[in-house]
Amino acid sequence: MALLQAYGFLIVLMVINALLALSLYLPLMSGQLSLASPGFYAFGGYIAAILSTRVFAPADGEPYAVGLVVLEMLIAGVASGALGVLVAIPALRLSGIYLALATIAFVEILRVVSLNLPITGQAVGIFGIPQPFGSQLGYLLLAIPLFLLAVVFVARLERVRIGRAFTAIRADELAASAMGIATGPYKVLAFALGAALAGTTGALAAHFVNTWNARQGTFDASILYLAFVLIGGSRTFVGPVVGGLVLTAVPELLRGSAQVGALPAWLEGFLSGGGRLIIFGVLLAVGTVFFPQGLVTPELLARLRRGRSRPEVAVAEAQP
Amino acid sequence: MTAPPAAPTLEVRGLTRRFGGLVAVDDVSFAVQEGEIFGLIGPNGAGKTTLFNLVTGLTPPSAGALLHRGDDITGSPPHVVAQRGIARTFQNIRLFTNLSALGNVMIGRHIHTRSGLLPGVLGFPSSRAEEEAVRERALELLDLVGLRDRAQVRAGSFPYGDQRRLEIARALALEPRVLLLDEPAAGLNTNEKAGLSRFVRELRDRFDLTVLLIEHHVPLVMGLCDRIAVLEFGRLIAVGDPAAVRSDPAVVEAYLGEET
Numbered sequence: 391m392a393l394l395q396a397y398g399f400l401i402v403l404m405v406i407n408a409l410l411a412l413s414l415y416l417p418l419m420s421g422q423l424s425l426a427s428p429g430f431y432a433f434g435g436y437i438a439a440i441l442s443t444r445v446f447a448p449a450d451g452e453p454y455a456v457g458l459v460v461l462e463m464l465i466a467g468v469a470s471g472a473l474g475v476l477v478a479i480p481a482l483r484l485s486g487i488y489l490a491l492a493t494i495a496f497v498e499i500l501r502v503v504s505l506n507l508p509i510t511g512q513a514v515g516i517f518g519i520p521q522p523f524g525s526q527l528g529y530l531l532l533a534i535p536l537f538l539l540a541v542v543f544v545a546r547l548e549r550v551r552i553g554r555a556f557t558a559i560r561a562d563e564l565a566a567s568a569m570g571i572a573t574g575p576y577k578v579l580a581f582a583l584g585a586a587l588a589g590t591t592g593a594l595a596a597h598f599v600n601t602w603n604a605r606q607g608t609f610d611a612s613i614l615y616l617a618f619v620l621i622g623g624s625r626t627f628v629g630p631v632v633g634g635l636v637l638t639a640v641p642e643l644l645r646g647s648a649q650v651g652a653l654p655a656w657l658e659g660f661l662s663g664g665g666r667l668i669i670f671g672v673l674l675a676v677g678t679v680f681f682p683q684g685l686v687t688p689e690l691l692a693r694l695r696r697g698r699s700r701p702e703v704a705v706a707e708a709q710p
Numbered sequence: 711m712t713a714p715p716a717a718p719t720l721e722v723r724g725l726t727r728r729f730g731g732l733v734a735v736d737d738v739s740f741a742v743q744e745g746e747i748f749g750l751i752g753p754n755g756a757g758k759t760t761l762f763n764l765v766t767g768l769t770p771p772s773a774g775a776l777l778h779r780g781d782d783i784t785g786s787p788p789h790v791v792a793q794r795g796i797a798r799t800f801q802n803i804r805l806f807t808n809l810s811a812l813g814n815v816m817i818g819r820h821i822h823t824r825s826g827l828l829p830g831v832l833g834f835p836s837s838r839a840e841e842e843a844v845r846e847r848a849l850e851l852l853d854l855v856g857l858r859d860r861a862q863v864r865a866g867s868f869p870y871g872d873q874r875r876l877e878i879a880r881a882l883a884l885e886p887r888v889l890l891l892d893e894p895a896a897g898l899n900t901n902e903k904a905g906l907s908r909f910v911r912e913l914r915d916r917f918d919l920t921v922l923l924i925e926h927h928v929p930l931v932m933g934l935c936d937r938i939a940v941l942e943f944g945r946l947i948a949v950g951d952p953a954a955v956r957s958d959p960a961v962v963e964a965y966l967g968e969e970t
Contacts, residue, residue, distance in 0.1 A: 562806060
C-alpha cells in the first residue's frame with residue numbers, strides 16, 4: 391500500500407496518458423492524423439477548473455463532491471466534442487501532414503487565447519482547484535472507470551458498422567466512397583469522438599494536478615501523444631493504450647532506478663539528471679527502427695489469442 | 711400510340727473530361743439498356759477508366775451529363791452514386807488489403823445497414839441482429855466467388871485472380887443494379903478467362919444486373935458483350951453489337967487491326 395501511495399501520482403498519470411493516446415487514436419481510426427488532443431485536453435481542463443472554482447465552489451473546509459467532478463467531465467466531454475465538430479468541418483478538408491499542421495495550429499491558438507483571457511487566469515492560470523479525494527491515488531476511482539469505458543467503447547467500435555466505415559476510410563478513402571460510405575461525416579465523427587475523450591480526460595486531470603494554465607496542452611504534448619500511438623502501435627486500440635502506459639512509466643522508472651543505491655555514482659547522477667531523458671529518447675528511436683508498426687499489432691494479438699486456444703487454426707491462417 | 715420506351719439504365723450525353731490540356735474523354739454519348747452486358751474497349755490511354763470514373767462520380771466531368779434511369783446524376787459524389795445502386799471494381803484492385811476477405815465484403819453492406827454509433831457499441835439487440843445478417847450475407851457472397859473457406863484470410867495475401875473475385879463479391883454486397891467491371895480479366899490465365907465470361911453472365915441473370923465492362927482481351931469481349939463501344943483518344947468511334955464493331959473500318963484501323 392505504501393508503494394501504491396508513493397507511486398499514486400505516476401499510476402494516475404499513466405492512465406491519463408493512455409486515455410490521451412486513445413483520443414489521438416480515434417481520429418486515426420478513420421485515417422486522420424490529428425494532433426489536436428492536447429488542445430481539447432486543455433479546453434476540458436479549463437471547463438472543469440472554471441466550474442469547480444467559480445460555479446460549484448465548496449464552502450471553506452468542505453470536501454468537493456466526486457459527483458460534481460463526474461458532472462464536469464460530462465460537460466467537458468460534450469463541449470469538447472461540439473468544439474471538435476466545429477474544428478473538424480474546415481480542418482478535414484486537409485489530410486495527412488497538412489491536417490497535422492492545422493491541428494497543431496489549433497492547439498497553439500487555444501494556448502494563446504487562454505494566456506490572454508481573464509476567465510482562464512491569463513499567464514497565472516487557475517489554481518486551488520478543489521480536491522474530491524484525500525490522496526492522489528484516490529483519482530484512480532475516476533480514472534480507472536473512465537479508462538475501462540473508453541477501452542470497451544473503442545474495442546467495440548472496431549467491430550461494428552461505424553467502426554468498419556472508419557477502417558475502410560483509413561484503408562482506402564476512394565474505395566470506401568465507392569462502397570457508398572459518406573466519408574466526410576464519418577471523419578468528422580471520428581475527430582469529434584477523439585475531442586470528447588480528450589476533453590473528458592482534461593476535466594479529470596485539472597482536479598488531479600490542482601492548477602491549470604497555458605502550459606497544459608502544448609505542441610510538446612502533441613508530439614508525446616503521437617509517440618504513444620506510434621510506439622505502442624497504430625493499427626489496434628491496444629497499441630495506444632500500451633504506449634501511453636509504458637512510455638509514461640519508463641522515464642519515472644529510470645529516475646527511480648537511480649535512487650536504489652546499487653548503481654555507481656556517475657550513473658546515478660546521469661540518470662537523475664538529464665540522462666534518463668536521453669535514454670528515453672534513444673529507446674524511442676530504437677523502438678521505431680525495430681518495431682516500425684509499433685509494439686502491438688493486430689497480427690501479434692491474433693497470435694496471442696491463437697496460442698491460447700486453437701493452435702490448429704494457426705497453421706491454416708498463417709498461410710499467405 | 712405506343713408507350714414511350716423506358717429510360718435507359720445508364721446514359722451519358724456529351725460527357726467530357728479535360729486534364730489540363732489533355733482531353734481524356736471527349737464528348738462521349740451512349741445509352742446502356744437494362745440487363746445489357748456492355749463492353750468498353752480501346753487502346754491504352756483511350757479514356758476507358760476515366761469514363762468509368764466519371765460514371766461513378768470519382769472524377770467530376772468537365773462537361774456533359776450522366777443519367778441513371780432518367781435522373782440527372784451529373785456531379786454526384788461517389789457515395790451517392792453507389793447508394794443509387796451503381797457499384798464498381800477497379801483496374802488496379804482497391805481492396806482493403808489489411809482486412810480479411812470477410813471484412814471487405816461486410817464493408818460493402820454499409821448502405822444496407824442502419825446501426826448508429828451507440829446501438830452498435832452498446833450491442834443493442836437490433837444492432838446485433840443486423841450485424842449477424844451482414845456477416846451471413848457476406849459469407850454467401852464469398853461462397854458465390856468460391857472464397858468462403860478463406861473468409862478470415864487477409865485480403866492482401868490472396869493471389870491476383872482471387873483478389874479480382876473478392877472485389878466483385880464486395881461490389882455485389884451493395885446489391886447494385888449496375889455493375890462496372892474495370893478489366894476483370896487482367897492477370898487471369900486462359901482457364902480463368904473462360905470461366906469469367908460464364909461467371910459474368912451468371913451474375914447478370916441471378917442479380918438482374920446491367921453490366922459495363924472494360925476489357926483488353928478482344929475475344930472475351932466479343933463473346934460476352936451484347937453491345938460494345940470503342941474509344942480512341944477519348945472519342946467514341948463506334949458503338950454496336952460485336953459483329954458490327956468488328957467489321958467497322960475505323961475500329962479495325964484504330965485497334966483491332968493491330969491484334970490480327
